[in-house]
Amino acid sequence: xxxxxxxxxxxxxxxxxxxxxxxxxxxxxxxxxxxxxxxxxxxxxxxxxxxxxxxxxxxxxxxxxxxxxxxxxxxxxxxxxxxxxxxxxxxxxxxxxxxxxxxxxxxxxxxxxxxxxxxxxxxxxxxxxxxxxxxxxxxxxxxxxxxxxxxxxxxxxxxxxxxxxxxxxxxxxxxxxxxxxxxxxxxxxxxxxxxxxxxxxxxxxxxxxxxxxxxxxxxxxxxxxxxxxxxxxxxxxxxxxxxxxxxxxxxxxxxxxxxxxxxxxxxxxxxxxxxxxxxxxxxxxxxxxxxxxxxxxxxxxxxxxxxxxxxxxxxxxxxxxxxxxxxxxxxxxxxxxxxxxxxxx
Amino acid sequence: xxxxxxxxxxxxxxxxxxxxxxxxxxxxxxxxxxxxxxxxxxxxxxxxxxxxxxxxxxxxxxxxxxxxxxxxxxxxxxxxxxxxxxxxxxxxxxxxxxxxxxxxxxxxxxxxxxxxxxxxxxxxxxxxxxxxxxxxxxxxxxxxxxxxxxxxxxxxxxxxxxxxxxxxxxxxxxxxxxxxxxxxxxxxxxxxxxxxxxxxxxxxxxxxxxxxxxxxxxxxxxxxxxxxxxxxxxxxxxxxxxxxxxxxxxxxxxxxxxxxxxxxxxxxxxxxxxxxxxxxxxxxxxxxxxxxxxxxxxxxxxxxxxxxxxxxxxxxxxxxxxxxxxxxxxxxxxxxxxxxxxxxxxxxxxxxxxxxxxxxxxxxxxxxxxxxxxxxxxxxxxxxxxxxxxxxxxxxxxxxxxxxxxxxxxxxxxxxxxxxxxxxxxxxxxxxxxxxxxxxxxxxxxxxxxxxxxxxxxxxxxxxxxxxxxxxxxxxxxxxxxxxxxxxxxxxxxxxxxxxxxxxxxxxxxxxxxxxxxxxxxxxxxxxxxxxxxxxxxxxxxxxxxxxxxxxxxxxxxxxxxxxxxxxxxxxxxxxxxxxxxxxxxxxxxxxxxxxxxxxxxxxxxxxxxxxx
Ligand SMILES: Cc1ncc(C[n+]2csc(CCOP(=O)(O)OP(=O)(O)O)c2C)c(N)n1
Ligand code: SF4
Ligand SMILES: [Mg+2]
Numbered sequence: 001x002x003x004x005x006x007x008x009x010x011x012x013x014x015x016x017x018x019x020x021x022x023x024x025x026x027x028x029x030x031x032x033x034x035x036x037x038x039x040x041x042x043x044x045x046x047x048x049x050x051x052x053x054x055x056x057x058x059x060x061x062x063x064x065x066x067x068x069x070x071x072x073x074x075x076x077x078x079x080x081x082x083x084x085x086x087x088x089x090x091x092x093x094x095x096x097x098x099x100x101x102x103x104x105x106x107x108x109x110x111x112x113x114x115x116x117x118x119x120x121x122x123x124x125x126x127x128x129x130x131x132x133x134x135x136x137x138x139x140x141x142x143x144x145x146x147x148x149x150x151x152x153x154x155x156x157x158x159x160x161x162x163x164x165x166x167x168x169x170x171x172x173x174x175x176x177x178x179x180x181x182x183x184x185x186x187x188x189x190x191x192x193x194x195x196x197x198x199x200x201x202x203x204x205x206x207x208x209x210x211x212x213x214x215x216x217x218x219x220x221x222x223x224x225x226x227x228x229x230x231x232x233x234x235x236x237x238x239x240x241x242x243x244x245x246x247x248x249x250x251x252x253x254x255x256x257x258x259x260x261x262x263x264x265x266x267x268x269x270x271x272x273x274x275x276x277x278x279x280x281x282x283x284x285x286x287x288x289x290x291x292x293x294x295x296x297x298x299x300x301x302x303x304x305x306x307x308x309x310x311x312x313x314x315x316x317x318x319x320x321x322x323x324x325x326x327x328x329x330x331x332x333x334x335x336x337x338x339x340x341x342x343x344x345x
Numbered sequence: 346x347x348x349x350x351x352x353x354x355x356x357x358x359x360x361x362x363x364x365x366x367x368x369x370x371x372x373x374x375x376x377x378x379x380x381x382x383x384x385x386x387x388x389x390x391x392x393x394x395x396x397x398x399x400x401x402x403x404x405x406x407x408x409x410x411x412x413x414x415x416x417x418x419x420x421x422x423x424x425x426x427x428x429x430x431x432x433x434x435x436x437x438x439x440x441x442x443x444x445x446x447x448x449x450x451x452x453x454x455x456x457x458x459x460x461x462x463x464x465x466x467x468x469x470x471x472x473x474x475x476x477x478x479x480x481x482x483x484x485x486x487x488x489x490x491x492x493x494x495x496x497x498x499x500x501x502x503x504x505x506x507x508x509x510x511x512x513x514x515x516x517x518x519x520x521x522x523x524x525x526x527x528x529x530x531x532x533x534x535x536x537x538x539x540x541x542x543x544x545x546x547x548x549x550x551x552x553x554x555x556x557x558x559x560x561x562x563x564x565x566x567x568x569x570x571x572x573x574x575x576x577x578x579x580x581x582x583x584x585x586x587x588x589x590x591x592x593x594x595x596x597x598x599x600x601x602x603x604x605x606x607x608x609x610x611x612x613x614x615x616x617x618x619x620x621x622x623x624x625x626x627x628x629x630x631x632x633x634x635x636x637x638x639x640x641x642x643x644x645x646x647x648x649x650x651x652x653x654x655x656x657x658x659x660x661x662x663x664x665x666x667x668x669x670x671x672x673x674x675x676x677x678x679x680x681x682x683x684x685x686x687x688x689x690x691x692x693x694x695x696x697x698x699x700x701x702x703x704x705x706x707x708x709x710x711x712x713x714x715x716x717x718x719x720x721x722x723x724x725x726x727x728x729x730x731x732x733x734x735x736x737x738x739x740x741x742x743x744x745x746x747x748x749x750x751x752x753x754x755x756x757x758x759x760x761x762x763x764x765x766x767x768x769x770x771x772x773x774x775x776x777x778x779x780x781x782x783x784x785x786x787x788x789x790x791x792x793x794x795x796x797x798x799x800x801x802x803x804x805x806x807x808x809x810x811x812x813x814x815x816x817x818x819x820x821x822x823x824x825x826x827x828x829x830x831x832x833x834x835x836x837x838x839x840x841x842x843x844x845x846x847x848x849x850x851x852x853x854x855x856x857x858x859x860x861x862x863x864x865x866x867x868x869x870x871x872x873x874x875x876x877x878x879x880x881x882x883x884x885x886x887x888x889x890x891x892x893x894x895x896x897x898x899x900x901x902x903x904x905x906x907x908x909x910x911x912x913x914x915x916x917x918x919x920x921x922x923x924x925x926x927x928x929x930x931x932x933x934x935x936x937x938x939x940x941x942x943x944x945x946x947x948x949x950x951x952x953x954x955x956x957x958x
Contacts, residue, residue: 070806
């Protein structure tokens with residue numbers, strides 16, 4: 001959603017709180033996401049009544065009930081389609097989709113990829129906890145191979161989706177990742193999502209402390225975060241490690257992890273992130289191997305890719321206007337009459 | 346030589362040929378000419394199931410039936426008077442539907458050994474050359490040869506020349522039925538204006554066909570079918586799907602809100618999308634979604650935003666929309682769901698017709714999910730039914746199901762079109778102010794419907810969703826008493842619509858008597874004709890066609906008991922029958938046909954006679 005820059009907020013975060021009791025489990029990562037969203041929304045310079053939050057089904061999808069804006073808690077997997085219809089007809093609204101990894105990658109996978117290619121100007125917040133929370137702990141399409149859950153007592157044999165790569169493959173125009181445990185980064189990503197004109201896809205690693213506790217702790221906890229998480233920013237070199245001593249170098253199309261202080265390497269050899277470079281974003285999106293694997297790449301967080309492409313609803317409206325300009329506004333009587341008529345007297 | 350003129354009241358012509366023979370176009374041209382002449386008429390195309398079925402085979406036969414007359418016509422007709430057979434397969438596929446003594450116009454070139462073999466004629470024997478067709482009046486002509494002869498000097502290739510064959514047949518039929526060539530000439534000029542050589546060729550062949558009738562001595566008789574005595578007024582020809590589309594545009598106009606259609610292509614519903622996508626000048630937004638679920642869900646989103654939202658499909662797609670219809674019922678937002686029925690179950694018979702989705706429409710959703718259902722009964726009536734579906738949806742804040750079927754969707758009839766001034770306004774009110782201390786999205790009015798508060802309206806921010814809601818506040822509620830209350834409330838709201846729809850009327854026949862024939866949907870024409878035939882033979886029979894299937898008109902139950910017997914013809918195993926028996930305990934009798942083809946009037950009349958005896 002493209003909107004005015006930050007000025008004095010039109011309303012406060014408090015005014016976004018509803019009278020409904022929040023029903024997530026204590027300690028659930030969803031709380032943090034709610035809080036960051038409620039912080040960022042008032043900064044966007046859009047009146048409160050112009051916001052619409054649409055969700056599917058899942059723990060995450062309870063979200064709209066806790067936002068004092070317009071909202072719809074719909075059916076499993078379909079929020080993307082409902083939001084498309086709303087945005088296609090109401091360009092004045094700021095439309096936000098809240099979805100889970102089951103909701104958007106499994107039952108709603110079809111609508112998800114089609115939203116990406118159509119590029120309606122909406123924001124997708126994927127709460128990825130790599131589990132089915134609401135249905136009490138089955139593995140999801142983003143769960144890792146071998147995962148033991150209620151429905152996979154011997155380990156999951158499904159190869160997981162990589163949501164970022166999926167969105168890249170579906171020609172998404174804004175693709176980013178953040179995490180519930182890093183409020184500063186999350187708020188930054190929310191602002192960038194809101195600023196993008198076109199479909200903004202933000203994957204948020206979210207801890208489900210009941211059914212999948214700690215699944216992202218490598219990336220979120222102090223002890224390992226610097227080593228395992230790679231925070232990317234356009235124009236900056238890809239650096240990570242306790243003292244930012246590690247970097248990614250491109251050897252042709254092959255990324256290599258190097259220590260910039262060793263073996264004659266220098267920071268000048270390090271790959272500089274460019275969110276407009278589709279090929280490199282594709283490589284970056286593939287940094288997805290298990291942190292347990294020897295020689296794995298760090299997991300990137302930040303904006304992978306951003307592109308300016310016309311939005312579906314704008315082209316749709318242009319087409320209507322062009323037809324009206326060429327043919328004039330529709331005349332109902334002419335339409336009723338058709339081209340050939342005769343009279344019975 | 347002097348030609349005789351014979352006057353006929355009505356004629357049924359079946360144009361049949363290979364898919365590539367242009368029979369649909371030939372049929373529509375004759376239809377338009379007949380319509381503008383003032384005949385009443387009804388048509389039905391009969392396409393092959395495959396897009397490019399092998400040439401010359403039975404599977405590849407494409408047909409178009411036209412029934413026109415100087416009397417009122419209500420169906421495309423039962424058995425034909427004239428069969429145009431462009432090849433052996435076309436003859437074989439349609440012969441059983443030709444009246445004894447009927448005329449066959451056969452293109453002899455289509456009966457060569459190859460065509461005979463493809464049409465499964467044993468030993469390659471041509472039916473034109475033995476006595477198989479003894480009961481009929483056979484006119485054989487080598488259309489290919491004469492078309493080529495007419496165009497020797499045209500400079501066109503054989504392929505292009507042969508494409509004009511259908512114009513020869515059309516010209517000949519125009520001669521036979523004393524019709525002017527003007528309308529088809531104008532059509533060809535519009536169509537081929539930029540290709541003078543092709544235009545010229547078609548005109549030449551059309552005239553050659555006409556002249557062939559005029560100059561050939563074998564043809565002595567021409568026929569005259571006078572204009573029909575129809576209600577005075579202005580008419581146009583219309584197909585059902587086209588009427589549905591125009592009805593939606595008209596409703597959007599009369600409601601003063603934009604039309605949004607979210608849909609996924611499926612036979613026989615796609616033509617509604619095709620038609621609507623042409624009408625962008627009315628601000629119509631058509632959204633070809635990734636599947637039927639997205640079709641209805643985008644429509645739900647558009648409705649939430651204040652559009653007149655519609656989704657169109659056929660049975661298989663309606664099945665996919667089930668859960669989303671339930672959502673729309675819980676949200677209590679306006680939405681029109683159109684089912685152009687085809688043969689089922691599963692993918693069934695895409696190109697054939699059936700009425701077997703009535704129970705799906707009434708009950709085919711999880712939970713107690715009541716939804717108004719109305720059905721169109723003829724091509725022109727699709728307009729009013731679509732309009733009425735929109736009115737109910739918008740004025741009562743509910744999804745509405747409109748049923749049409751392949752028969753009326755593709756069929757055409759003359760239609761006394763309305764003007765915009767004849768159409769009612771549809772009353773749409775958006776909430777602008779709080780209706781309590783907090784805004785209560787589920788506070789109801791006298792119709793039991795809730796306010797439509799659009800996103801963007803200051804102070805009315807609220808959340809809706811598929812989970813059970815608390816009465817008035819709309820908050821999630823798991824309270825058991827509230828659930829029962831809300832289930833009953835949603836049902837009452839739909840039943841309340843009965844206060845705002847017309848009473849059931851009789852289409853024809855006495856108000857009390859021996860037999861009432863009750864129909865719904867596309868059986869209308871056949872039942873009407875059957876009842877007329879039976880009454881002319883002295884049988885005491887009345888006819889009522891139900892448009893409002895949920896809720897029923899309030900007087901329907903009473904009407905059913907004004908007769909000794911009730912007969913319900915349906916193109917299913919007895920679905921309305923089940924519902925009426927259930928609701929009114931009426932011992933009705935079913936007449937059921939599930940063959941993918943409509944009833945003939947004769948079939949229904951026979952049953953009427955049997956029941957009246
Ligand atoms: C049509 C349908 N199928 C299945 C369900 C059951 N169901 C509800 S939520 C859910 C999975 C939710 O997982 P996810 O989207 O990851 O959300 P989370 O609860 O983890 O936030 C399932 C299978 C449903 N509500 N509707
Ligand atoms: S089950 Fe997991 S995702 Fe759902 S509310 Fe509880 S902690 Fe959060
Ligand atoms: Mg999940």
